[in-house]
Amino acid sequence: METKQMKMNIENYMNEVKYALREPILERDVGEPPIDALKSFFLLLPLLNGEKWTEQLNTTAVAVGAVHAAFDAHDMIDLTKVDNKQQQLTVLSGDHYSGIHYRLLASIPDFDFIRTLSQTIGQINEVKTIFHEGAPDSPEKLIKAIRKIEGGCITEFLNVFDFSRYTSLVNTALPLLWLHSTTELNKTGQVDGFRANLKDVDAQQAIRILSTELQEAVEEASFLMPFLQSAIRQLTIPLLENPI
Amino acid sequence: MSIYADFRKDLEYIEKELERSVDSSSPIIRQAALHLLRAGGKRIRPIFVILASKFGHYALEDVAKVAVSLELVHMASLVHDDVIDDSDMRRGFETVKAKWDNRIAMYTGDFIFSRALSSIGEIEIPAVHQLLAETMLEICKGEIIQIEHQRKTDQTVRDYLRRIKRKTALLLSSSCELGALGATANPSIVRKLRRFGYFAGMSFQIVDDILDIISTDEELGKPAGSDLLNGHLTLPILFIKDDAEFRPFMEHSFAGTLSESTRDEMLLYIRNSGAIQKAQAVSDLYLRKALGEIKTLPDGDAKRALTQIVAFISKRNY
Numbered sequence: 332m333e334t335k336q337m338k339m340n341i342e343n344y345m346n347e348v349k350y351a352l353r354e355p356i357l358e359r360d361v362g363e364p365p366i367d368a369l370k371s372f373f374l375l376l377p378l379l380n381g382e383k384w385t386e387q388l389n390t391t392a393v394a395v396g397a398v399h400a401a402f403d404a405h406d407m408i409d410l411t412k413v414d415n416k417q418q419q420l421t422v423l424s425g426d427h428y429s430g431i432h433y434r435l436l437a438s439i440p441d442f443d444f445i446r447t448l449s450q451t452i453g454q455i456n457e458v459k460t461i462f463h464e465g466a467p468d469s470p471e472k473l474i475k476a477i478r479k480i481e482g483g484c485i486t487e488f489l490n491v492f493d494f495s496r497y498t499s500l501v502n503t504a505l506p507l508l509w510l511h512s513t514t515e516l517n518k519t520g521q522v523d524g525f526r527a528n529l530k531d532v533d534a535q536q537a538i539r540i541l542s543t544e545l546q547e548a549v550e551e552a553s554f555l556m557p558f559l560q561s562a563i564r565q566l567t568i569p570l571l572e573n574p575i
Numbered sequence: 576m577s578i579y580a581d582f583r584k585d586l587e588y589i590e591k592e593l594e595r596s597v598d599s600s601s602p603i604i605r606q607a608a609l610h611l612l613r614a615g616g617k618r619i620r621p622i623f624v625i626l627a628s629k630f631g632h633y634a635l636e637d638v639a640k641v642a643v644s645l646e647l648v649h650m651a652s653l654v655h656d657d658v659i660d661d662s663d664m665r666r667g668f669e670t671v672k673a674k675w676d677n678r679i680a681m682y683t684g685d686f687i688f689s690r691a692l693s694s695i696g697e698i699e700i701p702a703v704h705q706l707l708a709e710t711m712l713e714i715c716k717g718e719i720i721q722i723e724h725q726r727k728t729d730q731t732v733r734d735y736l737r738r739i740k741r742k743t744a745l746l747l748s749s750s751c752e753l754g755a756l757g758a759t760a761n762p763s764i765v766r767k768l769r770r771f772g773y774f775a776g777m778s779f780q781i782v783d784d785i786l787d788i789i790s791t792d793e794e795l796g797k798p799a800g801s802d803l804l805n806g807h808l809t810l811p812i813l814f815i816k817d818d819a820e821f822r823p824f825m826e827h828s829f830a831g832t833l834s835e836s837t838r839d840e841m842l843l844y845i846r847n848s849g850a851i852q853k854a855q856a857v858s859d860l861y862l863r864k865a866l867g868e869i870k871t872l873p874d875g876d877a878k879r880a881l882t883q884i885v886a887f888i889s890k891r892n893y
Binding site: 354356357401402405406408409410411412413414416419420422423425426427429430431433434436437438440442445446448449450452453454456457458459460461463464524525 | 600604679688693699715725
Protein backbone atom coordinates (compact mmCIF):
# COMPACT_ATOMS: atom_id res chain seq x y z
CA MET A 332 0.00 0.00 0.00
CA GLU A 333 2.74 2.43 1.05
CA THR A 334 4.83 1.52 -1.97
CA LYS A 335 1.83 2.03 -4.22
CA GLN A 336 1.21 5.44 -2.67
CA MET A 337 4.89 6.32 -3.05
CA LYS A 338 4.85 5.46 -6.74
CA MET A 339 1.68 7.48 -7.20
CA ASN A 340 3.19 10.52 -5.47
CA ILE A 341 6.29 10.37 -7.65
CA GLU A 342 4.22 9.88 -10.79
CA ASN A 343 1.95 12.81 -9.90
CA TYR A 344 4.95 15.01 -9.28
CA MET A 345 6.59 14.04 -12.56
CA ASN A 346 3.34 14.76 -14.38
CA GLU A 347 3.12 18.15 -12.69
CA VAL A 348 6.63 19.02 -13.85
CA LYS A 349 5.84 17.78 -17.33
CA TYR A 350 2.67 19.87 -17.42
CA ALA A 351 4.48 22.99 -16.19
CA LEU A 352 7.11 22.61 -18.91
CA ARG A 353 4.69 22.04 -21.80
CA GLU A 354 5.39 23.94 -25.00
CA PRO A 355 3.72 22.68 -28.19
CA ILE A 356 6.57 23.20 -30.68
CA LEU A 357 9.16 21.73 -28.32
CA GLU A 358 6.91 18.78 -27.58
CA ARG A 359 6.45 18.12 -31.28
CA ASP A 360 10.09 18.41 -32.31
CA VAL A 361 12.09 17.58 -29.20
CA GLY A 362 9.70 15.34 -27.29
CA GLU A 363 8.71 15.36 -23.67
CA PRO A 364 11.00 17.05 -21.15
CA PRO A 365 13.56 14.79 -19.50
CA ILE A 366 12.34 14.22 -15.95
CA ASP A 367 14.55 12.05 -13.78
CA ALA A 368 12.57 9.57 -11.68
CA LEU A 369 15.46 8.96 -9.26
CA LYS A 370 15.98 12.64 -8.57
CA SER A 371 12.23 13.03 -8.17
CA PHE A 372 12.24 10.25 -5.56
CA PHE A 373 15.01 11.89 -3.52
CA LEU A 374 13.50 15.35 -3.85
CA LEU A 375 10.18 14.05 -2.57
CA LEU A 376 11.64 12.02 0.32
CA PRO A 377 10.10 14.30 3.00
CA LEU A 378 6.67 14.09 1.37
CA LEU A 379 6.94 10.33 0.96
CA ASN A 380 7.99 10.10 4.61
CA GLY A 381 4.84 11.89 5.72
CA GLU A 382 6.30 15.33 6.43
CA LYS A 383 4.04 18.37 6.08
CA TRP A 384 4.01 19.29 2.41
CA THR A 385 2.50 22.67 1.60
CA GLU A 386 1.40 24.16 -1.72
CA GLN A 387 4.47 26.40 -1.65
CA LEU A 388 6.77 23.42 -1.10
CA ASN A 389 5.15 21.64 -3.99
CA THR A 390 5.54 24.59 -6.36
CA THR A 391 9.17 24.92 -5.30
CA ALA A 392 9.75 21.20 -5.85
CA VAL A 393 8.28 21.51 -9.37
CA ALA A 394 10.65 24.44 -9.96
CA VAL A 395 13.60 22.26 -8.92
CA GLY A 396 12.36 19.57 -11.33
CA ALA A 397 12.31 22.20 -14.08
CA VAL A 398 15.95 23.07 -13.33
CA HIS A 399 16.95 19.41 -13.56
CA ALA A 400 15.15 19.13 -16.92
CA ALA A 401 17.02 22.23 -18.15
CA PHE A 402 20.36 20.73 -17.13
CA ASP A 403 19.57 17.43 -18.82
CA ALA A 404 18.43 19.16 -22.03
CA HIS A 405 21.64 21.18 -22.27
CA ASP A 406 23.76 18.10 -21.58
CA MET A 407 22.25 16.55 -24.72
CA ILE A 408 23.71 19.21 -27.01
CA ASP A 409 26.29 17.83 -29.42
CA LEU A 410 29.80 18.96 -28.55
CA THR A 411 30.70 20.36 -31.93
CA LYS A 412 27.77 20.58 -34.30
CA VAL A 413 24.22 21.77 -33.83
CA ASP A 414 23.15 21.24 -37.40
CA ASN A 415 19.52 20.29 -37.24
CA LYS A 416 16.27 21.75 -36.01
CA GLN A 417 15.92 19.22 -33.21
CA GLN A 418 19.30 20.13 -31.68
CA GLN A 419 18.60 23.86 -32.08
CA LEU A 420 15.30 23.43 -30.29
CA THR A 421 16.94 21.32 -27.59
CA VAL A 422 19.09 24.35 -26.72
CA LEU A 423 15.92 26.41 -26.42
CA SER A 424 14.05 23.70 -24.53
CA GLY A 425 16.65 23.99 -21.76
CA ASP A 426 16.22 27.77 -21.74
CA HIS A 427 12.45 27.36 -21.66
CA TYR A 428 12.56 24.91 -18.72
CA SER A 429 14.90 27.25 -16.93
CA GLY A 430 12.52 30.17 -17.49
CA ILE A 431 9.65 28.08 -16.11
CA HIS A 432 11.59 27.39 -12.91
CA TYR A 433 11.98 31.13 -12.41
CA ARG A 434 8.35 31.84 -13.22
CA LEU A 435 7.27 29.26 -10.61
CA LEU A 436 9.49 30.73 -7.89
CA ALA A 437 8.42 34.26 -8.84
CA SER A 438 4.77 33.25 -8.55
CA ILE A 439 5.17 32.34 -4.87
CA PRO A 440 7.29 34.65 -4.62
CA ASP A 441 10.21 33.10 -2.77
CA PHE A 442 13.08 35.58 -2.98
CA ASP A 443 15.34 33.59 -0.66
CA PHE A 444 15.03 30.49 -2.74
CA ILE A 445 15.45 32.42 -6.01
CA ARG A 446 18.80 33.62 -4.65
CA THR A 447 19.85 30.29 -3.15
CA LEU A 448 18.92 28.21 -6.16
CA SER A 449 20.52 30.59 -8.65
CA GLN A 450 23.78 30.41 -6.67
CA THR A 451 23.64 26.63 -6.80
CA ILE A 452 22.82 26.58 -10.52
CA GLY A 453 25.86 28.80 -11.11
CA GLN A 454 28.07 26.50 -9.03
CA ILE A 455 26.83 23.40 -10.86
CA ASN A 456 27.74 24.95 -14.20
CA GLU A 457 31.15 25.88 -12.86
CA VAL A 458 31.78 22.33 -11.67
CA LYS A 459 30.60 20.87 -14.98
CA THR A 460 32.90 23.19 -16.89
CA ILE A 461 35.92 22.32 -14.73
CA PHE A 462 35.08 18.61 -15.06
CA HIS A 463 34.65 19.04 -18.82
CA GLU A 464 38.28 20.16 -19.04
CA GLY A 465 39.52 17.21 -17.05
CA ALA A 466 38.33 14.83 -14.35
CA PRO A 467 38.99 15.74 -10.71
CA ASP A 468 42.35 14.29 -9.65
CA SER A 469 41.22 12.32 -6.61
CA PRO A 470 38.20 10.21 -5.64
CA GLU A 471 37.33 12.74 -2.91
CA LYS A 472 37.27 15.63 -5.38
CA LEU A 473 35.31 13.47 -7.80
CA ILE A 474 32.68 12.79 -5.13
CA LYS A 475 32.49 16.48 -4.27
CA ALA A 476 31.95 17.39 -7.93
CA ILE A 477 29.29 14.74 -8.58
CA ARG A 478 27.58 15.55 -5.31
CA LYS A 479 27.20 19.14 -6.46
CA ILE A 480 26.12 18.27 -10.00
CA GLU A 481 23.64 15.56 -9.09
CA GLY A 482 22.35 16.62 -5.70
CA GLY A 483 23.13 20.34 -5.42
CA CYS A 484 19.64 21.67 -6.11
CA ILE A 485 17.88 18.99 -4.04
CA THR A 486 20.24 19.58 -1.12
CA GLU A 487 19.48 23.31 -1.21
CA PHE A 488 15.77 22.58 -1.31
CA LEU A 489 16.01 20.25 1.69
CA ASN A 490 18.20 22.64 3.68
CA VAL A 491 16.05 25.70 3.04
CA PHE A 492 12.84 23.93 4.04
CA ASP A 493 14.22 22.37 7.25
CA PHE A 494 14.60 18.88 5.85
CA SER A 495 18.37 18.79 6.36
CA ARG A 496 18.28 15.34 7.92
CA TYR A 497 17.55 13.89 4.47
CA THR A 498 20.59 15.42 2.80
CA SER A 499 23.09 12.70 3.71
CA LEU A 500 20.93 10.19 1.85
CA VAL A 501 20.74 12.42 -1.22
CA ASN A 502 24.45 13.24 -1.09
CA THR A 503 25.48 9.61 -1.05
CA ALA A 504 22.84 7.81 -3.10
CA LEU A 505 22.66 10.18 -6.08
CA PRO A 506 26.44 10.37 -6.73
CA LEU A 507 26.66 6.61 -6.25
CA LEU A 508 23.92 5.96 -8.78
CA TRP A 509 25.48 8.45 -11.21
CA LEU A 510 28.94 6.90 -10.90
CA HIS A 511 27.56 3.46 -11.50
CA SER A 512 25.50 4.36 -14.55
CA THR A 513 28.23 6.55 -16.06
CA THR A 514 30.88 3.87 -15.56
CA GLU A 515 28.63 1.38 -17.35
CA LEU A 516 27.90 3.80 -20.20
CA ASN A 517 31.58 4.69 -20.49
CA LYS A 518 32.40 1.04 -21.20
CA THR A 519 30.30 1.24 -24.33
CA GLY A 520 31.49 4.72 -25.30
CA GLN A 521 28.00 6.15 -25.00
CA VAL A 522 28.98 9.28 -23.12
CA ASP A 523 30.64 12.52 -24.08
CA GLY A 524 31.58 15.80 -22.43
CA PHE A 525 32.50 15.73 -18.78
CA ARG A 526 31.08 12.23 -18.31
CA ALA A 527 33.65 10.85 -20.74
CA ASN A 528 36.44 12.24 -18.55
CA LEU A 529 35.54 9.94 -15.68
CA LYS A 530 38.56 7.82 -14.72
CA ASP A 531 37.60 4.25 -13.94
CA VAL A 532 40.10 3.85 -11.07
CA ASP A 533 38.84 6.96 -9.28
CA ALA A 534 35.24 6.03 -10.03
CA GLN A 535 35.66 2.60 -8.44
CA GLN A 536 37.28 4.08 -5.36
CA ALA A 537 34.60 6.77 -5.13
CA ILE A 538 31.93 4.05 -5.35
CA ARG A 539 33.56 2.24 -2.43
CA ILE A 540 33.67 5.40 -0.31
CA LEU A 541 30.08 6.29 -1.13
CA SER A 542 28.87 2.75 -0.50
CA THR A 543 30.16 2.92 3.06
CA GLU A 544 28.72 6.39 3.55
CA LEU A 545 25.35 5.32 2.21
CA GLN A 546 25.20 2.32 4.52
CA GLU A 547 25.86 4.64 7.46
CA ALA A 548 23.36 7.20 6.23
CA VAL A 549 20.59 4.61 5.92
CA GLU A 550 21.42 3.13 9.33
CA GLU A 551 21.26 6.59 10.89
CA ALA A 552 18.00 7.45 9.13
CA SER A 553 15.79 6.03 11.84
CA PHE A 554 13.28 8.79 11.05
CA LEU A 555 12.69 7.18 7.67
CA MET A 556 9.67 4.89 7.29
CA PRO A 557 10.70 1.26 6.70
CA PHE A 558 9.28 1.15 3.17
CA LEU A 559 11.50 4.10 2.21
CA GLN A 560 14.58 2.50 3.73
CA SER A 561 13.70 -0.56 1.75
CA ALA A 562 13.20 1.49 -1.43
CA ILE A 563 16.64 3.07 -1.07
CA ARG A 564 18.18 -0.36 -0.47
CA GLN A 565 16.49 -1.71 -3.57
CA LEU A 566 17.80 1.17 -5.64
CA THR A 567 21.35 0.85 -4.46
CA ILE A 568 21.95 -2.79 -3.49
CA PRO A 569 23.35 -3.78 -6.89
CA LEU A 570 25.92 -1.02 -6.53
CA LEU A 571 27.19 -1.82 -3.07
CA GLU A 572 30.07 -4.09 -2.32
CA ASN A 573 28.50 -5.06 0.99
CA PRO A 574 24.75 -4.81 0.63
CA ILE A 575 23.12 -2.80 3.37
CA MET B 576 28.73 57.97 -27.53
CA SER B 577 27.82 61.45 -26.29
CA ILE B 578 24.37 60.47 -25.02
CA TYR B 579 26.18 58.47 -22.31
CA ALA B 580 27.77 61.63 -20.92
CA ASP B 581 25.00 62.48 -18.43
CA PHE B 582 25.14 59.14 -16.71
CA ARG B 583 28.62 57.89 -17.50
CA LYS B 584 29.50 57.40 -13.82
CA ASP B 585 26.42 55.28 -13.20
CA LEU B 586 27.16 53.24 -16.28
CA GLU B 587 30.75 52.72 -15.15
CA TYR B 588 29.47 51.48 -11.80
CA ILE B 589 27.16 49.05 -13.60
CA GLU B 590 30.02 47.90 -15.81
CA LYS B 591 32.07 47.07 -12.72
CA GLU B 592 29.12 45.24 -11.22
CA LEU B 593 28.74 43.28 -14.44
CA GLU B 594 32.37 42.18 -14.25
CA ARG B 595 32.02 41.31 -10.59
CA SER B 596 28.86 39.33 -11.19
CA VAL B 597 30.46 36.97 -13.70
CA ASP B 598 33.50 36.20 -11.58
CA SER B 599 33.79 32.44 -11.42
CA SER B 600 35.76 29.60 -9.86
CA SER B 601 35.94 28.12 -13.36
CA PRO B 602 38.76 29.80 -15.31
CA ILE B 603 37.01 29.04 -18.59
CA ILE B 604 33.70 30.57 -17.54
CA ARG B 605 35.46 33.61 -16.13
CA GLN B 606 37.47 34.05 -19.31
CA ALA B 607 34.45 33.45 -21.56
CA ALA B 608 32.21 35.82 -19.64
CA LEU B 609 34.77 38.60 -19.43
CA HIS B 610 35.57 38.10 -23.09
CA LEU B 611 31.89 38.67 -23.85
CA LEU B 612 31.65 41.71 -21.62
CA ARG B 613 34.76 43.29 -23.01
CA ALA B 614 33.67 42.66 -26.59
CA GLY B 615 31.46 45.62 -25.91
CA GLY B 616 27.90 45.94 -26.93
CA LYS B 617 25.81 49.05 -26.71
CA ARG B 618 24.56 48.46 -23.15
CA ILE B 619 21.21 49.74 -24.34
CA ARG B 620 19.38 47.70 -21.68
CA PRO B 621 21.29 49.13 -18.71
CA ILE B 622 20.85 52.61 -20.19
CA PHE B 623 17.10 52.11 -20.42
CA VAL B 624 17.02 50.85 -16.83
CA ILE B 625 18.97 53.88 -15.61
CA LEU B 626 16.81 56.37 -17.46
CA ALA B 627 13.51 54.74 -16.51
CA SER B 628 14.60 54.62 -12.87
CA LYS B 629 15.12 58.35 -12.94
CA PHE B 630 11.36 58.79 -13.17
CA GLY B 631 11.03 57.23 -9.71
CA HIS B 632 13.15 57.09 -6.54
CA TYR B 633 16.60 56.64 -8.00
CA ALA B 634 19.00 54.48 -5.95
CA LEU B 635 22.05 53.45 -7.97
CA GLU B 636 22.69 50.19 -6.09
CA ASP B 637 19.19 48.90 -6.82
CA VAL B 638 19.23 50.26 -10.36
CA ALA B 639 22.50 48.38 -10.94
CA LYS B 640 20.98 45.10 -9.73
CA VAL B 641 18.20 45.36 -12.30
CA ALA B 642 20.48 46.63 -15.06
CA VAL B 643 23.09 43.92 -14.47
CA SER B 644 20.42 41.27 -14.51
CA LEU B 645 18.94 42.40 -17.83
CA GLU B 646 22.31 42.71 -19.53
CA LEU B 647 23.26 39.24 -18.29
CA VAL B 648 20.00 37.74 -19.58
CA HIS B 649 20.83 39.30 -22.95
CA MET B 650 24.42 38.01 -22.83
CA ALA B 651 23.37 34.49 -21.87
CA SER B 652 20.94 34.38 -24.78
CA LEU B 653 23.69 35.49 -27.18
CA VAL B 654 25.97 32.66 -26.05
CA HIS B 655 23.21 30.12 -26.69
CA ASP B 656 22.20 31.83 -29.97
CA ASP B 657 25.71 31.29 -31.28
CA VAL B 658 25.31 27.56 -30.66
CA ILE B 659 21.95 27.55 -32.43
CA ASP B 660 23.29 29.51 -35.42
CA ASP B 661 26.66 27.72 -35.39
CA SER B 662 28.30 31.17 -35.40
CA ASP B 663 32.06 31.42 -35.00
CA MET B 664 32.31 35.22 -34.76
CA ARG B 665 30.44 37.89 -32.83
CA ARG B 666 31.41 41.56 -32.68
CA GLY B 667 34.74 40.66 -34.24
CA PHE B 668 35.60 38.09 -31.57
CA GLU B 669 35.50 34.33 -31.58
CA THR B 670 32.32 33.02 -29.98
CA VAL B 671 32.42 30.85 -26.86
CA LYS B 672 31.29 27.82 -28.83
CA ALA B 673 34.02 28.38 -31.44
CA LYS B 674 36.77 29.00 -28.90
CA TRP B 675 35.81 26.02 -26.73
CA ASP B 676 32.81 23.90 -27.75
CA ASN B 677 29.03 23.82 -27.65
CA ARG B 678 28.84 22.26 -24.21
CA ILE B 679 31.04 24.96 -22.69
CA ALA B 680 28.80 27.52 -24.38
CA MET B 681 25.73 25.90 -22.81
CA TYR B 682 27.32 25.93 -19.34
CA THR B 683 28.61 29.48 -19.74
CA GLY B 684 25.19 30.71 -20.86
CA ASP B 685 23.50 28.90 -17.98
CA PHE B 686 26.05 30.28 -15.54
CA ILE B 687 25.49 33.85 -16.76
CA PHE B 688 21.75 33.33 -16.56
CA SER B 689 22.07 32.11 -12.96
CA ARG B 690 24.05 35.24 -12.10
CA ALA B 691 21.31 37.35 -13.65
CA LEU B 692 18.84 35.83 -11.20
CA SER B 693 21.25 36.21 -8.29
CA SER B 694 21.51 39.90 -9.08
CA ILE B 695 17.81 40.62 -9.42
CA GLY B 696 17.04 38.27 -6.53
CA GLU B 697 18.15 41.09 -4.25
CA ILE B 698 15.16 43.17 -5.36
CA GLU B 699 12.24 41.93 -3.29
CA ILE B 700 9.40 43.29 -5.41
CA PRO B 701 7.13 40.47 -6.69
CA ALA B 702 6.07 42.33 -9.86
CA VAL B 703 9.72 42.73 -10.88
CA HIS B 704 10.30 38.97 -10.82
CA GLN B 705 7.02 38.08 -12.43
CA LEU B 706 7.72 40.48 -15.28
CA LEU B 707 11.29 39.31 -15.81
CA ALA B 708 10.21 35.65 -15.78
CA GLU B 709 7.50 36.29 -18.37
CA THR B 710 9.93 38.32 -20.47
CA MET B 711 12.49 35.54 -20.47
CA LEU B 712 9.92 32.97 -21.48
CA GLU B 713 8.62 35.20 -24.27
CA ILE B 714 12.14 35.78 -25.59
CA CYS B 715 12.65 32.04 -25.65
CA LYS B 716 9.31 31.58 -27.41
CA GLY B 717 10.44 34.16 -29.97
CA GLU B 718 13.60 32.13 -30.60
CA ILE B 719 11.57 28.95 -30.97
CA ILE B 720 9.33 30.66 -33.53
CA GLN B 721 12.38 32.02 -35.32
CA ILE B 722 13.60 28.46 -35.81
CA GLU B 723 10.12 27.44 -36.90
CA HIS B 724 10.22 30.24 -39.51
CA GLN B 725 13.77 29.47 -40.61
CA ARG B 726 14.02 29.24 -44.43
CA LYS B 727 10.25 29.62 -44.77
CA THR B 728 9.50 31.97 -47.61
CA ASP B 729 5.76 32.19 -47.04
CA GLN B 730 6.08 34.31 -43.89
CA THR B 731 4.65 37.81 -43.75
CA VAL B 732 5.78 41.19 -42.42
CA ARG B 733 3.34 40.62 -39.58
CA ASP B 734 5.12 37.35 -38.68
CA TYR B 735 8.42 39.23 -38.70
CA LEU B 736 7.12 42.02 -36.46
CA ARG B 737 5.71 39.52 -34.00
CA ARG B 738 9.03 37.72 -33.95
CA ILE B 739 11.17 40.79 -33.30
CA LYS B 740 8.72 41.94 -30.65
CA ARG B 741 9.62 38.84 -28.67
CA LYS B 742 13.24 38.67 -29.74
CA THR B 743 14.25 42.25 -28.94
CA ALA B 744 11.50 44.74 -28.21
CA LEU B 745 10.21 42.91 -25.18
CA LEU B 746 13.54 42.96 -23.34
CA LEU B 747 13.95 46.68 -24.04
CA SER B 748 10.36 47.33 -23.02
CA SER B 749 10.94 45.30 -19.85
CA SER B 750 14.21 47.15 -19.19
CA CYS B 751 12.22 50.38 -19.03
CA GLU B 752 9.39 48.85 -17.05
CA LEU B 753 11.65 47.07 -14.56
CA GLY B 754 13.77 50.18 -14.08
CA ALA B 755 10.64 52.18 -13.31
CA LEU B 756 9.08 49.45 -11.16
CA GLY B 757 12.29 49.02 -9.17
CA ALA B 758 12.30 52.77 -8.49
CA THR B 759 8.58 52.62 -7.56
CA ALA B 760 7.65 55.16 -10.23
CA ASN B 761 4.05 56.21 -10.75
CA PRO B 762 2.09 53.40 -12.54
CA SER B 763 1.05 55.65 -15.44
CA ILE B 764 4.71 56.56 -16.03
CA VAL B 765 5.64 52.88 -15.85
CA ARG B 766 3.12 52.17 -18.62
CA LYS B 767 4.45 54.99 -20.81
CA LEU B 768 8.02 53.84 -20.35
CA ARG B 769 7.05 50.27 -21.19
CA ARG B 770 5.46 51.43 -24.44
CA PHE B 771 8.45 53.64 -25.21
CA GLY B 772 10.79 50.66 -24.73
CA TYR B 773 8.65 48.52 -26.97
CA PHE B 774 8.55 51.04 -29.85
CA ALA B 775 12.25 51.85 -29.50
CA GLY B 776 13.03 48.14 -29.36
CA MET B 777 11.11 47.40 -32.57
CA SER B 778 13.00 50.15 -34.36
CA PHE B 779 16.31 49.02 -32.84
CA GLN B 780 15.89 45.49 -34.21
CA ILE B 781 14.81 46.67 -37.66
CA VAL B 782 17.92 48.87 -37.81
CA ASP B 783 20.00 45.89 -36.67
CA ASP B 784 18.57 43.84 -39.51
CA ILE B 785 19.29 46.64 -42.00
CA LEU B 786 22.87 46.94 -40.73
CA ASP B 787 23.35 43.22 -41.31
CA ILE B 788 22.93 43.98 -45.00
CA ILE B 789 24.45 47.40 -45.54
CA SER B 790 27.55 47.09 -43.32
CA THR B 791 30.85 45.48 -44.18
CA ASP B 792 32.12 42.26 -42.60
CA GLU B 793 34.67 44.32 -40.70
CA GLU B 794 32.09 46.71 -39.31
CA LEU B 795 29.85 43.87 -38.21
CA GLY B 796 32.59 41.59 -36.91
CA LYS B 797 30.87 38.73 -38.78
CA PRO B 798 29.91 38.09 -42.40
CA ALA B 799 27.44 40.63 -43.80
CA GLY B 800 24.16 38.96 -44.68
CA SER B 801 24.51 36.44 -41.82
CA ASP B 802 20.79 36.58 -41.09
CA LEU B 803 19.88 35.28 -44.51
CA LEU B 804 22.77 32.81 -44.53
CA ASN B 805 21.31 31.40 -41.30
CA GLY B 806 17.88 31.17 -42.91
CA HIS B 807 16.34 34.15 -41.11
CA LEU B 808 14.17 36.37 -43.31
CA THR B 809 14.40 39.92 -42.00
CA LEU B 810 12.28 42.91 -43.00
CA PRO B 811 14.30 44.06 -46.06
CA ILE B 812 14.31 40.49 -47.37
CA LEU B 813 10.56 40.12 -46.89
CA PHE B 814 10.05 43.08 -49.21
CA ILE B 815 11.93 41.39 -52.08
CA LYS B 816 11.66 37.67 -51.40
CA ASP B 817 9.31 37.14 -54.33
CA ASP B 818 11.48 38.97 -56.89
CA ALA B 819 12.45 36.49 -59.58
CA GLU B 820 16.00 37.87 -59.66
CA PHE B 821 16.42 37.57 -55.92
CA ARG B 822 15.07 34.05 -55.41
CA PRO B 823 18.23 32.22 -56.62
CA PHE B 824 20.32 34.18 -54.08
CA MET B 825 17.95 33.15 -51.34
CA GLU B 826 17.93 29.51 -52.39
CA HIS B 827 21.74 29.37 -52.47
CA SER B 828 21.90 31.08 -49.06
CA PHE B 829 19.60 28.47 -47.56
CA ALA B 830 21.42 25.61 -49.22
CA GLY B 831 24.79 26.90 -48.01
CA THR B 832 26.04 27.08 -51.60
CA LEU B 833 26.50 30.84 -51.87
CA SER B 834 30.02 31.72 -53.02
CA GLU B 835 31.80 34.82 -51.69
CA SER B 836 31.37 36.69 -54.96
CA THR B 837 27.68 35.77 -55.20
CA ARG B 838 27.20 36.95 -51.63
CA ASP B 839 28.58 40.34 -52.66
CA GLU B 840 26.21 40.39 -55.64
CA MET B 841 23.30 39.47 -53.40
CA LEU B 842 24.08 42.21 -50.89
CA LEU B 843 24.40 44.72 -53.73
CA TYR B 844 21.06 43.61 -55.14
CA ILE B 845 19.31 44.10 -51.78
CA ARG B 846 20.98 47.48 -51.21
CA ASN B 847 19.82 48.72 -54.62
CA SER B 848 16.34 47.24 -54.49
CA GLY B 849 14.67 49.90 -52.36
CA ALA B 850 14.03 47.33 -49.61
CA ILE B 851 16.39 49.09 -47.22
CA GLN B 852 14.51 52.38 -47.55
CA LYS B 853 11.18 50.61 -47.02
CA ALA B 854 12.48 48.89 -43.89
CA GLN B 855 13.94 52.18 -42.67
CA ALA B 856 10.51 53.78 -43.09
CA VAL B 857 8.96 51.11 -40.84
CA SER B 858 11.70 51.70 -38.29
CA ASP B 859 11.05 55.46 -38.40
CA LEU B 860 7.37 54.83 -37.81
CA TYR B 861 8.19 53.03 -34.57
CA LEU B 862 10.61 55.77 -33.58
CA ARG B 863 7.91 58.39 -34.02
CA LYS B 864 5.68 56.36 -31.74
CA ALA B 865 8.51 56.13 -29.22
CA LEU B 866 8.92 59.90 -29.38
CA GLY B 867 5.19 60.28 -28.85
CA GLU B 868 5.46 58.37 -25.58
CA ILE B 869 8.44 60.44 -24.45
CA LYS B 870 6.52 63.67 -24.98
CA THR B 871 3.98 62.64 -22.33
CA LEU B 872 6.69 62.02 -19.69
CA PRO B 873 7.64 64.62 -17.05
CA ASP B 874 10.36 67.02 -18.19
CA GLY B 875 13.92 66.52 -17.00
CA ASP B 876 17.35 65.10 -17.84
CA ALA B 877 16.02 61.58 -18.28
CA LYS B 878 13.41 62.70 -20.79
CA ARG B 879 16.05 64.60 -22.73
CA ALA B 880 18.36 61.56 -22.76
CA LEU B 881 15.57 59.29 -23.99
CA THR B 882 14.94 61.70 -26.87
CA GLN B 883 18.66 61.59 -27.70
CA ILE B 884 18.55 57.80 -27.68
CA VAL B 885 15.75 57.83 -30.24
CA ALA B 886 17.91 60.04 -32.45
CA PHE B 887 20.83 57.66 -31.92
CA ILE B 888 18.79 54.61 -32.93
CA SER B 889 17.64 56.28 -36.13
CA LYS B 890 21.16 57.23 -37.17
CA ARG B 891 23.28 54.46 -35.73
CA ASN B 892 25.67 52.62 -37.98
CA TYR B 893 26.92 49.99 -35.50
